[in-house]
Amino acid sequence: MRELEERIRLDGQVLAGGILKVDSFVNHQVDAGLMDRCGQELAARFASLGATKVLTAEISGIAPALTTALHLGIPVVYSRKTKPITMPDQVFLTLAPSHTKGRMVELIVSPEYLAHGEKVLIIDDFLASGATILGLVRLAEAAGARIIGVGALIEKTFEGGREALRPVGVPVESLARIASMGEDGIVFAGQ
């Protein structure tokens, strides 16, 4: 998606440790209009697959997942990192490593909102190693739901997430595919 690539080129910052900082339009400050257009594009790419629910991980997955769900006309569920007191005692829980936190975090979903037979579209801000998304896949499978696709705003193709997701056997779409990044700048795949 040209608009997102241009925005990453303009406002993205490559930090040490292979971190792409997009805090000015995705992760801390959110460009609501851009996020809506990204959600519209992701919804269009998966429209034919009949998803019944979007699943994402708090915190930074919420914005793109919400706008995708809006354009598909379905609800979104975001996994929690800590169990709030409103959640039942029995939950679906898995662990995934956090790239930006440097430790394992919990992904928790209430069985109230992820049911057997649902067709789940997973949306997140980044597809890097695929570890968070694979955690969401495990949660959905534990619930007896079926994954129908995986979408991300930004893919770092050099971190192997697409390969890690291959066994899931579903379409994987990302709106901006970064082939390499460093002090020289950001190179998108296919350019």
Add this chain to the structure above:
Amino acid sequence: MRELEERIRLDGQVLAGGILKVDSFVNHQVDAGLMDRCGQELAARFASLGATKVLTAEISGIAPALTTALHLGIPVVYSRKTKPITMPDQVFLTLAPSHTKGRMVELIVSPEYLAHGEKVLIIDDFLASGATILGLVRLAEAAGARIIGVGALIEKTFEGGREALRPVGVPVESLARIASMGEDGIVFAGQ
């Protein structure tokens, strides 16, 4: 807002300790269409005030704040509870008590995205005691920004938040005002 009140009556659950559980459409699972219409309504109520930025608190403020920002055509910033490694060392930080966590949580905003002279509209899911929103007010004031209004999806009028916000001296709007709730059900203000 009639639609939100009806949804609360239908799907909200009153738990022990004065907790209103709206996890099926606001807090864990999100009804994206409803959230968009709520954002549209909040945007309409504040449209004349010239906000330049929406400010909210992660996690459950993100959805209504994003849709409000979308309809106002401005960005949204959500305060973080932990400082990610992408954030500069010098930040705006304050503490606020969390109703659902039973302890103090940090509200952190990067000075990169909250600047002197900005006109800030604060949006959150709940207006209860007002403690979280007053924390956001302190962050915005520390940044030299001006608060122009406060909006919430659901107000518990019996928890005093509106009175606590009076010294801020800005319009306070909420889409569903709960006057009382208990085993007998939920009573909305003005009904």
